[in-house]
Amino acid sequence: MSVPPPPPPPDSTGESRLEFSDNRLLIDLCGEFDRNLAQIEHALGLQMLRRGNVIELVGDAIARAQATGVLEALYARAEQGRALEPGDIDAALRLAGGGPVPSQQLEMFQSGRMEIRTRKKTVEPRTAAQRAYVEALFAHEMAFGIGPAGTGKTYIAVAAGVAMFSEGLVDKIVLSRPAVEAGERLGFLPGDMKEKVDPYMQPLYDALGDFLPGKMLAKLMEERRIEIAPLAFMRGRTLSRAFVVLDEAQNATAMQMKMFLTRLGEGSRMVITGDRSQVDLPRGVPSGLAEAERIIAGIKGVSFSYFTAQDVVRHPLVARIIEAYERDDSTR
Template identity: 35%
Template sequence: MTTRPTTDPDQTFRASLDLSNAFAGQIRSAGAEVLARLVPELAPYHATLHLTGNRLDLAGDEAAVQMLQEVVQTAAEASQDGASPDHIWAADAIAASLRQALERGLAFRVPGLRNAVRPKTVMQHAFMSALLAKSPPVVIGAGPTGTGKTHLALAAGLNLLEDGKFRHLVIARPHVFERGEVVTAQTRTDTAYDGQFAAIEDELTDLVGPEELKRLQEARRLEIMPVGRMRGRTFQNAYVIVDEAQNMNIQRTRMAVTRLGQNSRIVLTGDPSHVELKDEGPSGLAHLIDLVEGSDIARVFHFSAAQIVRDPVVATLEALYAQDNASGPA
């Protein structure tokens, strides 16, 4: 099997695979639905496949084409080993080939981090690519816990800081009131730095190590703050991340996203289905997504429970909670 990659002026990536007579015949016998089955697995990337004789033409986003090549090459090898078409093109076989493609050639080896960032799902790869891109100024990752949204946002921010694309990395999150918590002036205005930032600190330590984290903070290149401390500030030449953004109301969300100055970007991550607001009105994250999705100022990535990578048990629990919420009270 040989490959001929090219890139069009419109940035459409193309590749052609020369298949063996036997494997091309197997694909034709299985029908067009076999190839069509691959395309939805690549969302949010786009790609097309077309078989002419023994040549399979692929076109679309570069990452999608690279993953399709991996899937088809793996299928061709399995065919040579005598595997049946039903086994070769089964959903779990396709999923395994995509994971292999992500692990082999689509990891992000980025300066500023101790280890390469290895996406575990196609959505993670697309999200990370958008985080590292020059535009748009607003990127939103929405979906359940355990899908890697916060980890990737922090990794991208640290890399862009190291590369000199931004001078400051600002990480903020709203305070979530616990049952029985005494409300103080600081918690009411969301200006208190407390134990709820431990998860962010743990992630940063894993990504760059405790010494580098301390150095960045002492140089004031990295700030971790409650959302309330963003009020009245303008962040110039900064990469701003707001985590757990579903726990801000519309007014606070508006305040946060309008802090951007020149050469700045903002990333918001959160789960619109898991809101913990204390009598402050509806969540601002869902409202913001409705406002900006599809516009030229933002990209929105919707993660699902099927893309949870933390642990299979977490995915099962999230699916059960989602099902229970959908059924509502009897």
């Protein structure tokens, strides 16, 4: 007597509907030519159909639950009169993670309590790691941001500095980097010392330019209320009531790092950012960032925030490139 074949597995694909009361806000939610819906569809692997003020979701239960959380969060944002840019869609998707948006994350995204407001733009964390980093910047006198390029470590730190400066919490902003060349010697570049060093500082100029009007930035720099200088220029200074950022800290030597950390003065905040995978120091010279991480971890008033390729907010290809390099390093 033959045994009947087992029944086929049930099809997990299903449908659900979301109805929105304000058709005008729904148009903003969907985006021009429904591009926002297309972005969500591509990320979550489901299909969405807009019919009037209803969005139909077609896909498996997990994807539909995620999409529901994302759409509700974005609609609530639109109700507050806030813009819906591609980066905001990406932020909502990242917060959705592997399942429905947790209520605490959804509330934080909707309320915008984590945003950093500057004269020119508002910066919002787009990943859980970025959100924890923003909290650390405002809660600790010294904060480390460690992780790969493109995760917003320096950009968010500069935004926080500009916000604190605008609110009068600090009297000046000091941004610094080690002037360590990657294959090109400073002495071979034309011009005086400032002209030789400025190319290394350009990412800091770019970040400031995103947050302050050009004329205001020029005036503040002329008054030395905003300074951008190589790490070597920090020796002998005591920085009081200042927001101080050391970028590319993996290229600071152990001695330079100790010198920098001890510049912290009364009423100041200090942020140290770096990527342990991009050390340009000569072979055999240990990175001051790694040493500081080992020595001062656990000290009261100091925080460490860590980022991974999943926190990259540049082009998605950047995250895939970083992950490929990490896999290659792990096999050596």
